[in-house]
Amino acid sequence: MTKREKIISCIQEGRGVLGIEFGSTRIKAVLIDENHNPIAAGDHEWENRLENGVWTYRLEEIWEGLQDSYDKLAEDVKNTYQIQLTRLGAIGFSGMMHGYMAFDREEKLLVPFRTWRNTMTEEAAAVLSECFAFNIPQRWSIAHLYQAILKGEEHVEKIDYLSTLAGYIHWKLTGQRVVGIGEASGMFPIDSATGDYDAEMMQKFDALVADKGFPWKLREILPKVLRAGEMAGALTKEGARLLDRSGCLQPGVPLCPPEGDAGTGMTATKSVEKRTGNVSAGTSVFAMIVLEKPLSAMHREIDMVTTPAGDPVAMVHCNNCTSDLNAWVGLFAEFAECFDIKADKNTLFSTLYQKAMEGDKDCGGMIACNYYSGEPVTGLEEGRPMFLRRPDSHLGLANFMRSHLYASLATLKIGLDILLKEEDVKIDSITGHGGLFKTKGVGQSILAAAMNAPISVMETAGEGGAWGMALLAAYMLSKKDGQSLGDYLDSRVFAERKSETMEPDPADVAGFETYTKQYQACLAAEKAAVQAF
Template sequence: MGYDIRHAILNGKTSLGIEFGSTRIKAVLIGEDYSTIASGSFEWENSYVDHIWTYSLKDIWSGLQDCYQKMASEVKSRYGVPLQTIGAIGFSGMMHGYMVFNEVGEQLVPFRTWRNNITEQASSILTDLFNYHIPQRWSIAHLYQAILNQEEHINQINFQTTLAGYIHWKLTGQKVLGIGEASGVFPIDLMTKKFSANMIEKFNQLIKDRELSWKLENILPEVLVAGENGGVLSEEGARLLDISGELMAGIPICPPEGDAGTGMVATNSIAERTGNVSAGTSVFAMVVLEKELSKVYAEIDLVTTPTGSLVAMAHSNNCTSDLNAWVGLFDEFAKVLGQNIDKNQLYNTLYNLALQGDPDGGGLLAYGYLSGEHITHFEEGRPLFVRTSNSNFNLANFMRTHLFTSLGALKIGMDILLQQENAKLEKILGHGGFFKTEGVGQKIMAAALNVPVSVMESAGEGGAWGIALLASYMIEKEKNETLDDYLTTKIFAEKAGKTILPEQKDVNGFDVFMQRYKQGLAIERAAVEYL
């Protein structure tokens, strides 16, 4: 590296990002070249208590402290100095959910995470009221469902926030959210970059007869955009974060952001006409829009970038799980024959074979629905493979079909954006396990979306790195320097990546497959009903 890391640590020329994911809390400390100096992580799992998916406050704090200590210990062991100051810090977390507190800061009910599908009634009523899609996992849906349920705690609410917002509040005393995170709490007014005052008034009128002690605007956090100051680490916050007592107070902290926003930053996809797609167990694509959609779509969620630009998200519950199960079956077959094949070699061989198949997959059809799929309106799923007597049934087509169907539901959602709404998408950046075999996942994704697909070496850095970059931007930005300019010129200018353009025969083949996919949904429906 071209600078003295030890000097950077001692002089606070660093930024720290900590992200609370669904299975891991991760801390990443970056230096002056924005690469990772040290990291630490803590594995955790949600609990299902009284029919609610939750994480306890005890686990939240012990996990945060554990991953911070591991990162700080790595700093000390590698560079021989204690971590006493940091240039800036940022916190990120799973979006949405429900965390409410009374006037003395006590939690009123256990944290209800995004995973809970218990707000269908509220989601439907609010979507109609606002003429704006309010998914079940959004914080406002949880609040209104609690009101509809006449839960005892409702009248005691003094503050509602998200997981990242809660951590930030406890460490700084500031009740704020980054705009990307806030956009999954309540709809944003794109002009003011604040919660929609018009929709807040509609909500207050909706609950007027409940005679509650609060109005919505008084219990929600303040909305901030990237680059604004979110406060500083308090003395109490420093002791909460670093139980060793070495970290000093007064460190600037950027607005807390959601995992969608930090993923956009980590993949440099916050500019209009760009997007990113994460494909693994599930798959979701986010596209930064130039204008609002013409109407409400149940298949499309609307959030924002950390700078407040509108983002459309298409999310599919199922992607590679069934595909991985088939690869596992081939692995088992090889072992029966006495062949112990390396898993990476097996994936590489089978995935690359898919590129030799017929453009449409040879007339084969599959659905990888291990679980339900909201885009195609399935509450449950059944993995399924179907062929006719005249299909071209060979291994190349079999693999191609399963790669195609991994993106089938996503394709339906993206077609709404790209074809019905004519949203412009010039490039998309891919990350996740679907892209691990070089070139194959990219080529299939390019065929599905008919746009160039890039994969960067840094795409695996993740959201903790993304929030560390947002912390850096807050303290380093020059006058009038946008986040897009900052990322493009300072962070990603030297990052290597590979782009694959869509080939017309593959695009046409995927379209033929999708006709078969849509027509065959009745088969999947029958499987759910009879199996």
């Protein structure tokens, strides 16, 4: 049987596994075969909007995006293999972590979806962090809930279910109010010993709001926590129609626990074991380091979450990464069109990224502040993208692009320095993935400079979180009894997959250190800009 015939048989017999991830700018669906190789894909571009001071996506945009990405995947199957996609072996959904989606008993959304990008919960995050003696970031679901309580928002007493984007989609397609443990760890702190929400902290929260007289306790409105590999329900008839507008997809497909983009990133880069880590760089950027021992102190810049299997992870999450960089590339594309030059998007990015490698190691006196939104790591509630340069700076395209690439990782470096320099966290391997690493060698070398550590990029780096989510669904479907997620990835998925590792260039490391110091100094100007307009 040829490779093509094997794929067709896999699809026809319903052994293909589907992963769908809702990213900040793209919803991607990936279908994999029994060897975990992508065999079809579909995607849908979308963008969050700032409405009444809240970064959000509308419900109709969520469902239109899901259906469009699935339609395109099914069309890819039909065009490539001349067959209709009607059966699946398993499905997994992933989305941007954190945020706030609150529903009443009639399953009505009580307030517009508040995404991870919002920085409106500073007061709540501070109070809860002190109460729990545990860092609660602003974007976590519990911070949004408590901020709504502090503001006296009327909808709070009506809450029947509080979920994330991935949890919401999973609920609507299966009827199950569950999330994966990695996703849950971005809603409320997890006790890694029990694999559930921290009971003591939950009691403290209920006591904190007891005088409000709400008709619910916190546990009653949060989704159930499941570990990777557990069954999380099946696709209902209604769910099948929500996913596939054509009505061809059969219900009954088993679903794995929905996970956040951090969990799928760890899975897609085989970074779920102790002393491993990964950096996901796109609209936002975050680093995940699986710890071998607890940190010595609480750091407000460091989030404590878990792997999809429930192991403790130190996370540095930055709201801003490539949005400003992408905007400038868009400006260059518009400039080119003025001269009737239609530049391919991928070629334009690749050319400009490569040009950046010709720039000065410290960017020659240029600083880009890439804050589209607030940045809790550096204490900014709002963002104002800015570009600054000294009068004696070496103005040129190479330095300009290099400064924006450095800016994409500068805030991440500030947070990582706490782990690597203050906490002396040991890391055996770091893997990069996401849009920043698509141009070979560029994002990889800059991350190596930022961390002063070897960085690997796998040949599957471009597949991203949707592929990682499909792997989690495949693990649920075909793991051996007692087989850990790490062992499954090692033996079944990555045993023969290639990666390239790049060592840091000492000159790049020194240049990035200089740039970061200047970047931090220029944050005073960023704060002033926020106050000014």
